[in-house]
Amino acid sequence: MTKFIGFQSDSRIRKTELLPWIFAVVVFFVLPEYLSLGAQILTFILFALSLDLITGYAGVVTLGHAAFFGVGAYTCGILSAKLGITDPILLIICSAIACALLGFFTGLVILRTQKLTQLMLTLAIAALCYEVANKATLITGGADGLTGVIIGPVLGLFKFDFLNKTAYLWCLVILFIFWVVIRRIIYSPFGITLAGIKENKQRMQAIGVPVMSYLLKAYTLAAMVAGIAGALITQTNQFVGLNVIGFEPSGEILVMLILGGVGRMYGAFVGPFLFLIAQDYLAKKFPEYWNLGIGLMLLMVVLYAKGGILGLFDKLFAKSEEPK
Amino acid sequence: MMDEFLSSIISVLFYGVAYGMVLYVISVGLSITMGMMGVANLAHGVFAMSGGYILVTALAKFHIPFPLALALAFFIVAFASVFLDRLLYKHIYGSPELEQVLFSIALIFIAIAIARIVFGTLQQPVLLPDYLKDQFTFLGRDFPAYRVFIIIFSSLLIGVLWFGVENTKWGAMVRATVDHREMAQSIGINTKLLFSVTFAVGSGLAGLGGALGAEIIAIQPTYPLEQLVFFLIVVSVGGLGSLKGPFIAALLIGVLDTACKYWLPEFGAFFIYIVTIGILLWRPMGLLGKRA
Numbered sequence: 173m174t175k176f177i178g179f180q181s182d183s184r185i186r187k188t189e190l191l192p193w194i195f196a197v198v199v200f201f202v203l204p205e206y207l208s209l210g211a212q213i214l215t216f217i218l219f220a221l222s223l224d225l226i227t228g229y230a231g232v233v234t235l236g237h238a239a240f241f242g243v244g245a246y247t248c249g250i251l252s253a254k255l256g257i258t259d260p261i262l263l264i265i266c267s268a269i270a271c272a273l274l275g276f277f278t279g280l281v282i283l284r285t286q287k288l289t290q291l292m293l294t295l296a297i298a299a300l301c302y303e304v305a306n307k308a309t310l311i312t313g314g315a316d317g318l319t320g321v322i323i324g325p326v327l328g329l330f331k332f333d334f335l336n337k338t339a340y341l342w343c344l345v346i347l348f349i350f351w352v353v354i355r356r357i358i359y360s361p362f363g364i365t366l367a368g369i370k371e372n373k374q375r376m377q378a379i380g381v382p383v384m385s386y387l388l389k390a391y392t393l394a395a396m397v398a399g400i401a402g403a404l405i406t407q408t409n410q411f412v413g414l415n416v417i418g419f420e421p422s423g424e425i426l427v428m429l430i431l432g433g434v435g436r437m438y439g440a441f442v443g444p445f446l447f448l449i450a451q452d453y454l455a456k457k458f459p460e461y462w463n464l465g466i467g468l469m470l471l472m473v474v475l476y477a478k479g480g481i482l483g484l485f486d487k488l489f490a491k492s493e494e495p496k
Numbered sequence: 497m498m499d500e501f502l503s504s505i506i507s508v509l510f511y512g513v514a515y516g517m518v519l520y521v522i523s524v525g526l527s528i529t530m531g532m533m534g535v536a537n538l539a540h541g542v543f544a545m546s547g548g549y550i551l552v553t554a555l556a557k558f559h560i561p562f563p564l565a566l567a568l569a570f571f572i573v574a575f576a577s578v579f580l581d582r583l584l585y586k587h588i589y590g591s592p593e594l595e596q597v598l599f600s601i602a603l604i605f606i607a608i609a610i611a612r613i614v615f616g617t618l619q620q621p622v623l624l625p626d627y628l629k630d631q632f633t634f635l636g637r638d639f640p641a642y643r644v645f646i647i648i649f650s651s652l653l654i655g656v657l658w659f660g661v662e663n664t665k666w667g668a669m670v671r672a673t674v675d676h677r678e679m680a681q682s683i684g685i686n687t688k689l690l691f692s693v694t695f696a697v698g699s700g701l702a703g704l705g706g707a708l709g710a711e712i713i714a715i716q717p718t719y720p721l722e723q724l725v726f727f728l729i730v731v732s733v734g735g736l737g738s739l740k741g742p743f744i745a746a747l748l749i750g751v752l753d754t755a756c757k758y759w760l761p762e763f764g765a766f767f768i769y770i771v772t773i774g775i776l777l778w779r780p781m782g783l784l785g786k787r788a
Contacts, residue, residue, distance in 0.1 A: 281777060296772045467602045
């Protein structure tokens with residue numbers, strides 16, 4: 173059996189859980205030339221974390237999670253470029269509200285269905301969002317992307333600079349806040365109920381859990397967090413392109429999460445981290461072999477290492493701890 | 497004015513039906529195999545793309561006649577799919593949905609990479625034989641012979657397929673297995689073997705459809721990813737495990753897509769998705785689906 177991070181286990185923060193944060197702070201001081209990539213990684217970790225909540229913990233497989241990431245990104249971009257709202261906190265709040273609403277209403281529809289129909293609906297909604305972003309060129313910039321995004325200083329104090337120092341720290345702070353929130357949720361009775369729904373929906377229904385309402389809450393929350401991640405990517409890049417929305421980023425974030433390890437919270441940290449670094453180095457040099465490598469790795473993970481990279485570590489440590 | 501409108505309706509219907517036929521030939525195998533084994537195989541487009549590449553290569557490199565190239569596309573893809581089934585797919589029957597989805601996404605990535613390495617990123621030109629390049633005149637209107645051929649050929653093919661599924665013993669076993677796999681197994685149907693054969697036929701048909709529609713759906717490495725939405729729409733709107741549901745869905749999508757491109761190009765595929773979402777809300781199991 174896999175070890176559950178959840179209600180049953182000790183909810184105090186373990187020392188190892190501080191490692192990513194220490195690492196992130198060290199990177200800020202030691203590798204200043206990588207802060208742009210670093211900010212991207214932090215954003216995608218937040219995005220993957222939101223997907224882990226709904227797919228890993230609640231068991232809803234979605235091919236359209238980037239709909240929320242993209243709508244968050246576009247909400248932030250359009251409000252800034254077209255309406256002149258530049259306060260980063262206000263922009264994040266607006267994106268969060270927009271995506272929570274979208275998540276709530278699409279969730280009402282999607283969660284009623286199951287299996288292929290559910291997959292198809294998530295995919296269709298993401299494709300719909302992509303089509304709107306692509307065709308409503310007056311508002312979204314279409315295929316050319318949305319330019320003219322201006323982001324003011326955080327709290328009126330910290331300007332977004334060319335070295336991406338502010339962007340990196342800003343992403344880190346937001347990620348930290350939502351890590352605390354999501355961690356709290358996962359260790360709560362609500363979180364363990366979600367895990368129960370994932371394991372056996374009918375039984376949870378039978379013992380009196382309002383399954384639909386739980387799933388809807390989780391879906392709305394995941395949509396909101398994905399939207400916040402989208403807003404962060406806009407604030408970091410000061411640009412929104414079509415690559416944040418639709419099926420392809422949805423598939424990509426699923427791949428990142430699965431490579432890291434699904435349903436274990438830190439898989440959402442490890443997956444995007446390794447994926448984006450590898451992509452930064454390899455994808456531009458060997459685009460065809462990059463796809464091949466990702467495909468093969470994914471195949472290996474699905475067939476042989478279902479817990480992803482973190483699952484492999486668990487196995488290694490479990491073996492070394494066994495008495496000989 | 498009226499005549500112009502009528503003529504545009506006729507051409508939209510004509511092009512739409514040709515496109516729908518291709519979509520159906522590609523997707524029908526997916527509907528049956530998903531209905532039988534419950535495998536969410538998103539990589540079905542890979543078979544269609546392979547069929548397209550086989551046809552294009554056979555025509556351009558080996559100067560094989562067009563009908564023979566079509567047959568090759570069917571048989572090579574069907575044959576290859578048996579290996580793929582025995583080698584890889586067998587690991588994911590009965591796996592959780594997430595694993596099936598990721599498994600098939602992995603296959604898509606690998607196929608895209610291989611296609612790119614072998615054929616490059618450019619769209620492959622299709623060297624149609626001269627007799628398919630003509631215009632076909634009917635009731636004073638011109639119709640491209642290639643699309644007329646697609647419609648007639650697919651209709652015959654679909655007729656044979658439906659006859660096979662409705663009236664042969666193999667068809668009866670397939671229907672029994674789609675309806676209730678455990679029951680079919682327990683009355684002595686070798687569902688595994690049956691599934692392998694059906695999977696091969698379905699994949700072969702996808703290859704054939706990809707080859708047949710190579711002029712309509714451009715053969716390029718991103719094919720499985722870009723067309724995935726359409727194949728899945730056809731299957732989920734039509735209904736899993738159904739033979740006729742996807743046919744209605746494919747024609748609907750084909751005509752709707754052509755009509756949107758003709759009259760409302762500024763909306764792209766917007767209405768397709770709206771209609772899909774609407775139909776799935778109205779009938780979550782699809783038009784004629786047996787299960788979700």
